Amino acid sequence: MEIKDYLEGIQKCDRAILGKSITLTESSLKKDKIKAEKLLSKCIHLKQKSLRIGVSGTPGVGKSTFIESLGRKLIKENYKIAVLAIDPSSNLSKGSILGDKTRMEHLVNSDLAFIRPSPNSGTLGGVSKNTKDAITICEAAGFDIIIIETVGVGQAETLVKSMTDILIYLTLIQNGDELQFIKKGILELCDIILINKCDQNHKKSKQVAVSLQNSLTYTQQKIKQSILVCSALNGFNITNIWEQIKTIEKQKNKQGIIKKNRIQQNIFWFKKILKDELYDLIKTNPKFKDVIDNFKNKPNTNPRTAVSKIIKKTFKEDLK
Amino acid sequence: MKKNIFLEKSSLFRKQSKKDWNKLNKTQKYFQIEDGKFDCIYFKDERKYSNTYCNNQNWEICVEIDLKTNKKANKDALNALKNGANSICFLNFNNHNLNIILDQIQFDILKINFKNIKTSLAKIVNQLIEIAVSRYGKNYKTKIQGFFHISHEDYKKFKDIISIINLQEKLPNYRLLNLEINKNNSMKEQFNNIEAIFQLMRNENYNSNFIISKDTIAKQLITFSYTLSNQFLYEISTLRAFRIAYEKKYKCTPIINCSINYNTSDDNSLIETCVKSIAAILGGTDMITIKYNEKNIQLYLMQQLILKYESNLHKVTDPLHGSYFIEYLTYHINNTKQNKIKIKKKNNFWQTFEGINIKSRYTKSTNKNIQHLNYGAGEPPFLRGPYSTMYSQKKWTIRQYSGFSTAEESNKFYKKNLKAGQTGLSIAFDLPTHRGYDSDNERVFGDVGKAGVAIDSIQDMETLFNGIDLSKTSVSMTMNGAIIPIMAFYIATAEKKGIKKEQLTGTIQNDILKEFMVRNTYIYPPAASMRIVRDIFKYTSQYMPKFNNISVSGYHMLEAGASADIELAYTLCDGLEYVRNGIQAGLKIDEFAPRLSFFWGVGMNFFMEIAKIRAARFLWSQMIAPFHPKNPKSLMLRSHCQTSGWSLTKQNPKNNITRTTIEALAAVMGGTQSLHTNALDEAIALPTNYTAKIARDTQLFLQNNTDICHAVDPFGGSYFIEKLTDELIHKAKKHITEIENMGGMVKAIEQGIPKLRIETSAIKRQTKIDSSENLIIGLNCFQNKEKTKIKILEIDNKKVQNNQIKKLTTIKKNRDNTLIKKALKNLQTACSNQDGNILELAIVAAKAQATLGEISNTLEKVFERYKAKTIINSGVYAMEKKNDKNFITAQKLTDEFKLINGRRPRILTTKIGQDGHDRGIKIIATSFADIGFDVDIAPLFQTPKEIVKQALENDVHIIGISSLAGGHKTLIPEIINLLKENNRNDIIVIAGGIIPELDYKYLKNKGVNKIFGSGTIVLDAAVEILNELLLKWK
Structure with a gap:
């Protein structure tokens, strides 16, 4: 298939081609990578306005179910939504189980929704530049809202933050102690904290939400985070959450935060991709093999010296 | 920790003795086998002697080959060995060439036997030695072994040709004599015959400067053969009796060879040969001999291999040692008082799938700490059976589960089956019906009429029971999801036929909890589903006193891969949850508990399954006692069993006759109240008339042709089975307590735990099969490339669907739609409010000809459709x-x-x-x-x-x-x-x-x-x- 065919399909929002396009960005083959780059650079210009929402939280917290509930609401309001779900690959077998769709039965069958689960293929935290590429493709296909679902481990939140406009973090309250385990950084990163499964203990959930809200008044954020309870399973408080998302979006837009963020995000990704690609290039270049091997084998090699050697060899011209 | 839900002071239940038991019964208590008159139950204090024997319980499978040409014999023998035989017996040896016959046959690892020798014995012996020397050199003597089946009469013919001493010297591992154990002789006469032949041998060999001792003959020179009758329990006892008496008399173990005669023309005969073989094995046979048959040898051998490898009959030596009934019979036959034998202790265990370590021997000392041993049958805790006289008064109900395509077709099939001896109906519905969809729903095209009958309205239900008297025929309906419309149609149909609901007998499955764990034919969420169960309890306990309003099912868990302890525990947990639900509905325990019934799956692990059903009864009594019922029937667990469909294979489907027979026998030994036996093509398609007949005949054979119906819990008291029962009780209690600590089964289901456990268990089971740790004949061993063609029943589901749609259109056109609207509106109100009985209002709607989909949809409007949580455990x-x-x-x-x-x-x-x-x-x-x-x-x-x-x-x-x-x-x-x-x-x-x-x-x-x-x-x-x-x- 030619780039032209991909583009045509994406613009028509043809599911088969959308699916294949995302596969292209995920491929580890060199020829696919070249194709993907070309495709993406075209897609960026087709980009339409969209809202990017990140959903994170520990396994079993109810992320997929929450997305199903929120998604049903969005579809009713005629939004076109894309869900990009990232599932962990096993370190041992490298295979993965992509079961998100079993919890999104309604969305799965809707013509307004496109759901693409992807294995993280070993990247820490599960989100990578592939996800960013998939967002670009989905935006080119004209989806209004793009939801990125990821398991909250490692650097996931930071990375999700760096590709979304609004970040939602889901947590559970069962003994009240769970809050201690929410990673400190997260509170600062996310816009909305949801205490899910409140159907199991509504009163307690509310209490915790209130006390958490109180403690947050002291953090320095331009827009105050919201803490809400919900039951993804029976849809409790979903309408309210959607209202909240819209409010935050409005506020952020008003203050120009979304636009600013997206620029910053681009810089972030530029840096990250540059770093990754350069490192890859050096690592696989036979010219540096002995420097790297030498460094690897001798315990008392100074890392700085090793890097200096490589830089000197690479940027001879610039260093003069 | 939650409080203990079991009645721990089990002393609250009365221990049962013969005297107590006699008081429970007024009628027939004796039965006659051969020359003896026996009680139908025996108790611990009646077990005066419990003897056992020494053999190692690894029986061999021997194939008898009638010698025609040398080459043919060789080919046949190789064929038999390739298909699993471990010994060959050549018939009618007469100047044949053993060199050709034994070509490529490694007779150093198997026994080569001879029977009906037509030539001189010396000829065979010399040829054997010659071949052995050429293959194994000077040390051949220890390499070859076997039997010459020389009878008492023939002995004289051979004695002048080769002396025993000669033979002993040349072929030390060959046995010379064979004696038929004669059924018509008493044990005393039996032993007189043995003595006579010993004497004869000693006299005949007197001249050779060597007096052969009785010991040598008994230990090294003689084998016995036995042909079994259908009297299952009696034959087990006869074989045991002979072994034990022989061991006592001669201080060595006899070699017994049981012949099983297959009837080549009739698949049904596999049932009989299976039961006989089990009796032979449990009696401790050393060898089972079957005749070579060109066409069917594989089939026969596979039956034997299934017995050997799939049903775990051989893990314990003398597994029925200690059984009150069998020990009584054994003593009756051999009159042998307590015999002390030395048992070699082995320290290796066989671990079952449940994680229970099975020893190679169970004796009195293994049962030391078991609490339940003194409980009986017919009174709480019903360990040995819900009824005191069990099958001796009333046989179990033969209840074959069936239904397909349209109501018309199923109706024809039911009537035919009832005529052929089936005693109850069990209705299978198609999937759209289960899930609450009418046949014209776009989601269900492809499923209509498949795997069950399509029921859309009261009209279909009327057709289904056309010409069947519902006041006399008990009807079991496998329905859980769309239970409201189906019950409504059933009751309305009966009333329309002029039958009072009070007269209706049968069972509705109504076990919604297990649907969330395994079968997935639910419609509404757990809590709403429990409300429906409550309403059905209320209605049936008020109006349908003879109807079992729930069948708490473990079967589907077993089929989904659960181990026996998990099936047992989770099913009882479900049961407990329903009881609480009934209490919550305002019912008294005695108003509904006596109508609860249970449904077990019975797999291939013979003794485990027996123990499971016994353990279930005991545990249930313990779990219900804390509710303080006044009626002892509330404490009684009644079982329906179905043989496992999962254990069947699509390869060599006739093997499934054997599997089903083994499982059916286990269910009956466990004391089930009704039984479904699977058809041999269950793993392929719906049963045809032919395969359904074999399935039914399996039960008819057990009921009418064997002695098992005479006895109550005949294996009760067996040290092995009682220990296994005890271990299962303990394992199950642990699981039950765990579920209780999660807040009961509904809560546990919401967390997805039981489902996860069952699935983990299933994957483990699969890996055991994949790695051939668990053998399944024809699947991961002894594969047979030849394909058996069997006819299958095919449903043209487009035709069925069109037929159903036509009926639906007519109904909708001709009925009074205002009536429907009103009825459905009332139904909906009852659903949203807690008052009003859903079933009662659904019956009104059913009578007004509302369809299944309409009724179900009305409930769905309030309750919503449940979506399963899929958890997959990788790794x-x-x-x-x-x-x-x-x-x-x-x-x-x-x-x-x-x-x-x-x-x-x-x-x-x-x-x-x-x-x-x-x-x-x-x-x-x-x-x-x-x-x-x-x-x-x-x-x-x-x-x-x-x-x-x-x-x-x-x-x-x-x-x-x-x-x-x-x-x-x-x-x-x-x-x-x-x-x-x-x-x-x-x-x-x-x-x-x-x-x-x-x-x-x-x-x-x-x-x-x-x-x-x-x-x-x-x-x-x-x-x-x-x-x-x-x-x-x-």
């Missing part, structure tokens, strides 16, 4: 398999694929239509992920369009479809067409599950790439698929 397969060579190969193939394709192989695994049996597909999903696939899982109950949408979005390489309910011929081609429409016919479609081989060609023509039938080894399938992918992408 289990890899854990069990990590060192397996094939597993590592498969993993490498996935890596190789990634190098070519840029990503891992990606497969969408899915069920299709309304079929919710997801055990198979889950095993595939988790094991494939462990192998290195990216595995997408589709939700249950998807239409072809929905599946294709997912395949496109996820951009998979393969779609793997599991079909168990027969919708494959319509639904899978539909998927392939839709892929084509979307230009994605490059996606490979594979199918698995229960797909008749006759359909393979059709499906392949439609574009299905591969079909994996039930019993496929997962790794093999994975490798096959990977090779296909590699081929495609290279």
